[in-house]
Amino acid sequence: MLKIRIILRFRGIMSASELARKYLDLIAAGRFDCVRQLFRADARIVLPPSMDKGASLDVTTFCNMLEGAVKLFEVGPRYIVTGETSEADRSVLEFEGPGKLKNGKEFTMTYCIVIGEVGGLIAEFREYVDTRHAFTLLSGGADEATSTRA
Helix, strand or coil: CHHHHHHHHHHCCCCHHHHHHHHHHHHHCCCHHHHHHCEEEEEEEECCCCCCCCCEECHHHHHHHHHHHHCCEEECCCCEEEEEEECCCEEEEEEECCEEECCCCEECCEEEEEEEEECCEEEEEEEEECHHHHHHHHCCCCCHHHHHHC
């Protein structure tokens, strides 16, 4: 019970930047139960329209999708922050996620997320990612991006 109180107290003071970095840390650790707790129940999650699940998701669907994607990896992904621009209630985080897929292929993706914070929780989440590159690598194929990332 004490742990829950500490987490709730800590979340109440998290800035958008802290939420963005905590999000990456929890995903890398496979802690999807804790990822859900970073979001408001009514959070707006927007992904590229070319994603399989559509452009707008609820928190549960989004976290289930993340958990399913991570299961495709033998190792990783590890997230490396390459840039950040933040205000008090909004953070833009650029990062790379290299890892090794279960099919033996190396996987590297460049991401950009925008997080809007309200009351210490994620109220808005937007992800910008090269979906063509991701789908090609995850399906076992190769594209121009793979040959330049070797």
